[in-house]
Amino acid sequence: GENVEQHPSTLSVQEGDSAVIKCTYSDSASNYFPWYKQELGKGPQLIIDIRSNVGEKKDQRIAVTLNKTAKHFSLHITETQPEDSAVYFCAASKTNFGNEKLTFGTGTRLTIIP
Amino acid sequence: NAGVTQTPKFQVLKTGQSMTLQCAQDMNHEYMSWYRQDPGMGLRLIHYSVGAGITDQGEVPNGYNVSRSTTEDFPLRLLSAAPSQTSVYFCASRRLSGTGDGYTFGSGTRLTVV
Numbered sequence: 001g002e003n004v005e006q007h008p009s010t011l012s013v014q015e016g017d018s019a020v021i022k023c024t025y026s027d028s029a030s031n032y033f034p035w036y037k038q039e040l041g042k043g044p045q046l047i048i049d050i051r052s053n054v055g056e057k058k059d060q061r062i063a064v065t066l067n068k069t070a071k072h073f074s075l076h077i078t079e080t081q082p083e084d085s086a087v088y089f090c091a092a093s094k095t096n097f098g099n100e101k102l103t104f105g106t107g108t109r110l111t112i113i114p
Numbered sequence: 115n116a117g118v119t120q121t122p123k124f125q126v127l128k129t130g131q132s133m134t135l136q137c138a139q140d141m142n143h144e145y146m147s148w149y150r151q152d153p154g155m156g157l158r159l160i161h162y163s164v165g166a167g168i169t170d171q172g173e174v175p176n177g178y179n180v181s182r183s184t185t186e187d188f189p190l191r192l193l194s195a196a197p198s199q200t201s202v203y204f205c206a207s208r209r210l211s212g213t214g215d216g217y218t219f220g221s222g223t224r225l226t227v228v
Contacts, residue, residue, distance in 0.1 A: 001173070006156075034216060043118075043204050043219030044157070089156060101172060102147075102217065104156035 002027040004092050006105025014113050019080055021108045023090035024072040030092040033066060033073045034102075038087045047088075048075070077110075085112045116140050120205050120220035127195040127227045135190040135223050137205030143218070144210040146188035150174065150201040151222075157204065163188055164210065195227045 003026040013019045025033075031052035036044035050057045050064045050073065057064050061080075066073040077084055090105040121136045139146065147162035159172030163182040177199060179191040188207075192199060202224050206217040 004156075009154075036219075041221075043206075043221050044217075045219070046216035049216060101159050101162070103173075104149075104158075106154055106156040 002030060002092055002094075002101070002103040004090060004103050004105045006090050006108060008108060009106065010109045010111070012111045012113055013080055015080055015082060017080055019077045019084070019110055021075045021088055021090070021110070022072060023074070023092075023105050024070075025092040025103075026071070027092070027094065028068075028071065029094050032093050032095045033064070034091050035062075035064060035075050036089045036091065036104075038089065038107075040086075044089055080112045082112050082114055085110060118205055118207055118218050118220035120203075120223050122223060123221070124224050125226070127192070127225065129195060129197060129227060131195050133192055133195065135192075135203055135205075135225070137188045137190065137220060138186050139188075139205075139207045139218070140186065141207065141209075141218065142185060143207035144185065146182065146205065146207045147172070147217075148178070148180065148188070148190045149204045149206060150199075151204060152201050160190065160203075192225075197227045199225065200227045201225060 006023045034049035037047045038044045048064050050066050061078050063076045088108045091102050093102040118139045144165050148160040149157040151157045158174050161180040163169045169180050202222050204222050205220040208217045
């Protein structure tokens with residue numbers, strides 16, 4: 001089955017700096033790559049996703065890049081703010097109208113230092 | 115529109131006891147799933163369902179049962195609780211139309227088995 005590795009496990013950045021979280025996946029047939037943000041005591045919340053036919057996607061201060069050849073994808077957060085502090089999870093799946101299994105990375109705890 | 119509602123939020127069980135974790139969604143999502151979250155292991159899929167009357171196993175199904183009698187509800191049953199089932203459990207749902215629409219997660223149930 002799919003295996004997703006995520007690095008780093010913890011990341012601290014100064015407010016206003018950029019943060020980058022990287023994930024690799026093992027199944028070349030995976031075609032959907034979402035990123036989730038989990039705040040303390042809450043469930044994960046989708047923040048951005050990318051499909052395999054696209055190399056990059058942006059939404060305001062966050063962006064995701066995908067390298068299908070190398071089988072890795074990354075989350076980029078620019079101009080970080082204190083409210084960006086959370087645990088971030090990457091995931092991968094082969095979308096097949098529901099018959100897919102979303103495999104998660106082990107998470108990155110991001111701390112923004114004021 | 116409440117989204118995905120999980121009950122209870124917290125539960126302590128004794129080894130060997132049984133219980134049911136409840137999950138309900140009001141978004142008419144066909145796909146529903148259960149994950150468990152353990153430190154350093156990300157989220158792992160327990161069971162999922164693509165519609166009423168249809169369920170399938172995920173990555174870690176042993177010790178858990180599910181059923182899907184309605185579109186809205188997807189309860190998770192622990193038949194004989196074990197300390198290894200101490201975890202935070204999340205229910206997630208999404209539409210099946212299109213491909214890869216984001217999952218909506220509930221706020222979780224923290225279960226401790228003593």
